[in-house]
Amino acid sequence: MTDASLVVTDLHVEFSGFVAVDGVSFDAHPGEVRFLIGPNGAGKTTCIDAVTGLTRATGSARLGDRELLGRPVHKIVRLGVGRTFQTASVFDELTVLQNLDIAAGLHRRSASLLRARRGVEASIEHALEETGLAGELGTPAGILSHGQKQWLEIAMLLVQDARVLLLDEPVAGMSQDERTATGELLQRIAARRIVLVVEHDMDFMRRFATRVTVLHQGRVLSQGTVAEVQADPRVQEVYLGTADAITEG
Amino acid sequence: MTKMKPWHSIGGIGALALLLLAVAPLILSEHWLNNLGKYCCWAIVAVGIGLAWGRGGMLVMGQGVFFALGAYSMAMHLTLETAGDRIPGFMVLYDPLAPLPVFWEPFRSAAFTLLAIVLLPVVVAGALGYALFKRRVKGAYFAILSQALAVALAVLISSTIRETGGDTGLSDFKYFFGFVLNDPANKVLVYLIAAGLLIVCLLAVWQLYRSRFGELLIATRDAEERVRFLGYDPANVKLVAFVVSALMASIGGALFVPIVGIITPAEIGAAASIFMIAGVALGGRASLFGPALGAMAVGWGQSSLGSTWPDGWTYLLGLLFIVVILFLPNGLSSLPARVTRWARRTPAEQPAPVSPAAHLEEVRS
Numbered sequence: 001m002t003d004a005s006l007v008v009t010d011l012h013v014e015f016s017g018f019v020a021v022d023g024v025s026f027d028a029h030p031g032e033v034r035f036l037i038g039p040n041g042a043g044k045t046t047c048i049d050a051v052t053g054l055t056r057a058t059g060s061a062r063l064g065d066r067e068l069l070g071r072p073v074h075k076i077v078r079l080g081v082g083r084t085f086q087t088a089s090v091f092d093e094l095t096v097l098q099n100l101d102i103a104a105g106l107h108r109r110s111a112s113l114l115r116a117r118r119g120v121e122a123s124i125e126h127a128l129e130e131t132g133l134a135g136e137l138g139t140p141a142g143i144l145s146h147g148q149k150q151w152l153e154i155a156m157l158l159v160q161d162a163r164v165l166l167l168d169e170p171v172a173g174m175s176q177d178e179r180t181a182t183g184e185l186l187q188r189i190a191a192r193r194i195v196l197v198v199e200h201d202m203d204f205m206r207r208f209a210t211r212v213t214v215l216h217q218g219r220v221l222s223q224g225t226v227a228e229v230q231a232d233p234r235v236q237e238v239y240l241g242t243a244d245a246i247t248e249g
Numbered sequence: 250m251t252k253m254k255p256w257h258s259i260g261g262i263g264a265l266a267l268l269l270l271a272v273a274p275l276i277l278s279e280h281w282l283n284n285l286g287k288y289c290c291w292a293i294v295a296v297g298i299g300l301a302w303g304r305g306g307m308l309v310m311g312q313g314v315f316f317a318l319g320a321y322s323m324a325m326h327l328t329l330e331t332a333g334d335r336i337p338g339f340m341v342l343y344d345p346l347a348p349l350p351v352f353w354e355p356f357r358s359a360a361f362t363l364l365a366i367v368l369l370p371v372v373v374a375g376a377l378g379y380a381l382f383k384r385r386v387k388g389a390y391f392a393i394l395s396q397a398l399a400v401a402l403a404v405l406i407s408s409t410i411r412e413t414g415g416d417t418g419l420s421d422f423k424y425f426f427g428f429v430l431n432d433p434a435n436k437v438l439v440y441l442i443a444a445g446l447l448i449v450c451l452l453a454v455w456q457l458y459r460s461r462f463g464e465l466l467i468a469t470r471d472a473e474e475r476v477r478f479l480g481y482d483p484a485n486v487k488l489v490a491f492v493v494s495a496l497m498a499s500i501g502g503a504l505f506v507p508i509v510g511i512i513t514p515a516e517i518g519a520a521a522s523i524f525m526i527a528g529v530a531l532g533g534r535a536s537l538f539g540p541a542l543g544a545m546a547v548g549w550g551q552s553s554l555g556s557t558w559p560d561g562w563t564y565l566l567g568l569l570f571i572v573v574i575l576f577l578p579n580g581l582s583s584l585p586a587r588v589t590r591w592a593r594r595t596p597a598e599q600p601a602p603v604s605p606a607a608h609l610e611e612v613r614s
Contacts, residue, residue: 052478077480089475091468098464105461106480113462160479 004064005029006051006081006164006194011059013046013218020046021057022218028164033186034196035205038215039238044198045086047215048166052076052083063164078106082162086169088149092142096133096152099141100124103156127158131185147178154185164194171204183208202239206230214238255459258537262451265538269444274437283508286440288548289447290505295529295544296450297497302526303534304463305490306470307387311395312498312525313517314402315370319499320517321406321413322369323506325353326362327422338421343411350412359426366503367496374495375488382484382491387473396519403518418513425507443504447541450497455537457493466490498525524551527566531573533580543580 006028013021021043028034036044050057053073061068068076090099101117104124120137128134131151136144141152150170157165167186171179179201186195186208199205205212205226212229214222222232229235273285294312301307328337340347355361377398381391406413413419428435457463465486469476473483506512515521525544532543547566554562577583 072482073477074480074482077478083478085475089472091471091475093471094464094468099468101461102465102468102476103479105465108461113465114456114460116456116459117461117464156479 003030004163006196007060007062008047008051009060009062011047011050011057011061013043013050013055013057020218021050023059024215024218024220026213026220026223028194028196030163030192030194031190032195032210033183033190033208034194035209035212036196036198036215037200037202037205037212038221041217042215043218044215045168046218048083048168048196048198052081052166077160077162080161080163081166082157082160082164083166084150084153084157084168084170086172088146088153090141090144090149090152090156093140095138095140096128096136096144097124097138099152100127100156100159104159106160121159123159123161127155130158130188131155132181147174147182150174150182151185154182154189158189162193164196165189167195167197169198169200171199171201179204180207258455261538262448262455265451266444266448269447270441273444274440279433279436282440283436284549284552285545286443286508287505287552288545289440289443290501290508291525291528291544291548292541293443293447293450293501293504294498294525295532295540296447296454297494297501298526298529299534299536299540300454300457300497301490301494302529303536303540304458304466304470305487305494307487307491308389308392308526309395309491309494310392310526311397311399311522312494313399313519313522314395315374315495315498316502316505316521316525317402317406317512317517318369318373319366319502319504320506320512321419321502322356322362322365322499323503324419324422324512325356326359327425327506328419329353329357330426331421331423339414339417339419340411347411353412366499370495370499371492374492378488378491379484382487385484396522399517399522400519403514406514406517414513416514418511418516419506420511422507422510430507430510439504439507443508446500446504450500451537451541453493458537462486462489527570529580531569531581533577533582535579536582539580539582542582 008027009025011021011024013019024043024047026034026036036047038044046055049055051061051068053068053071053076057069059069063079063081066079068079068081071079091102094102097117097120101121101124104121105113125134128137131154133148133151133155136148141149144152154165154167154170170186171182174182183204186197189195190210197209209226212222212224212226213220214229214232214235216238221238222229222235224232269285269289274282277285294316298309298312301309332338335341336347336349340349356365381394386394407416409415410417422430424430425435425439428438430436430439457466465476465481469481469483469486476483476486502512502517505516524547528544528547529540530543531547532541533539550562550566554565573580577587
């Protein structure tokens with residue numbers, strides 16, 4: 001089961017008459033950093049919303065042999081699908097440790113909720129090391145820097161032991177160094193898990209993507225490796241309508 | 250306040266226990282001890298409101314409903330105990346031959362009464378909370394709905410005078426589970442039960458607040474949707490807090506009856522339910538001691554100032570409310586921390602980790 005893939009087939013999302021996603025299909029496997037790109041309104045985030053149960057959709061989204069569509073949000077999470085949001089949403093008033101502890105709680109029995117936490121679990125220590133937040137254990141999440149909040153969200157997905165990480169613009173607002181660190185982090189994570197990144201940032205995509213799906217107006221425009229996608233004239237046209245826009249980023 | 254170390258909180262509960270259980274019975278007159286018992290009942294309700302509203306973000310404006318479940322269960326039992334084998338006096342007034350209403354019958358049993366005080370609020374709050382939270386009813390809608398229920402129950406009781414005593418309420422209880430209520434020693438006993446249960450409730454929420462559930466509850470209050478994406482159903486988290494707060498309201502109501510000696514719809518309706526919240530807001534809804542101390546202070550103000558200067562007291566309470574909401578949104582219990590911070594003149598004012606945002610975030614939906 002650990003090498004199960006996420007397979008989305010003929011995904012269709014409609015908001016009271018407006019078709020936001022129209023027959024999109026893509027797949028993602030462990031071992032690759034998968035990117036979903038496209039201009040504003042292309043339906044990238046809507047795809048993630050549909051897969052995670054936030055938005056109703058038709059079609060199919062399967063993780064291994066499990067159908068995800070039609071299940072409530074928290075049940076989809078329990079099947080191993082985790083996500084982040086465009087705006088970092090951590091619990092500002094709780095500390096980094098408390099945030100992570102809540103994320104880890106998914107695998108605990110309900111009765112254990114009534115006890116206070118003692119010590120730091122190994123999975124949390126590991127996630128802290130991985131994301132470079134080890135020094136911020138007791139810091140309220142609300143006063144972390146923007147980049148740190150995004151890392152905390154990724155760390156929460158790690159302790160949650162999500163098999164699929166759906167990351168919505170994880171490097172928006174980050175400095176160049178932070179982007180590089182995030183990209184390397186995603187590559188490490190992708191060795192054992194499915195990582196799907198929704199991004200605007202072409203430069204970041206070029207540096208870290210294994211495979212890319214380009215969406216435009218709710219449909220798949222192009223699919224392939226970074227080089228293949230960049231060479232696609234339809235993609236170049238969509239991005240600012242100039243042939244060299246995508247290569248310049 | 251809320252950053253207290255565990256031993257500070259436990260020490261505070263210990264000190265309060267000492268004051269209420271040992272010192273107060275020695276120094277207070279019978280009259281004031283009885284009043285203090287009444288404040289303890291309100292404080293028990295307030296501890297529950299602090300859990301549901303302060304930590305859980307559910308603005309429970311209708312705790313009168315659960316207060317009534319406990320209070321009327323107790324009052325029916327005490328009425329039957331006083332009446333002995335006969336029909337309760339007030340029923341005879343309307344129809345001397347009327348049989349005892351069916352739902353009164355089981356309350357002859359002391360065990361059933363105690364069980365009802367505990368189980369009725371759990372069942373009612375469980376069903377209500379399940380229906381509301383699963384449908385994601387929250388914010389102002391939840392507040393209005395809970396308030397409406399309190400009004401509806403008060404109207405129902407007012408309009409069923411033959412069965413429930415109506416606006417006159419139930420009163421003139423002579424016995425309390427075999428003890429003669431007029432006996433001063435027994436009055437102290439009833440007071441001690443109320444004060445003791447207040448301490449038990451404080452210990453219960455203390456453990457809840459320091460547990461993982463307490464952290465999850467705050468997370469649910471602040472970002473319900475995010476909690477869903479961590480694999481929890483926030484409805485269940487809120488349901489637990491709501492049911493516990495309902496249980497506490499019921500216990501407070503049940504003890505209110507032998508201490509005050511009368512229960513009427515006025516004690517459970519809209520105004521009473523808001524009065525229960527007022528103390529919590531003044532004391533500090535998210536803190537451990539704030540709700541209980543706030544409720545006791547407001548109760549005391551009501552019986553001292555409220556009797557000598559009724560108009561002024563209402564204005565004073567209103568004014569205090571405005572001042573606290575404007576300047577101390579986390580209640581009076583955040584005052585010491587503020588003063589310390591001001592005295593040290595530390596410029597960076599970090600948010601207390603467990604206090605909700607300054608504005609009424611519940612009203613956002």
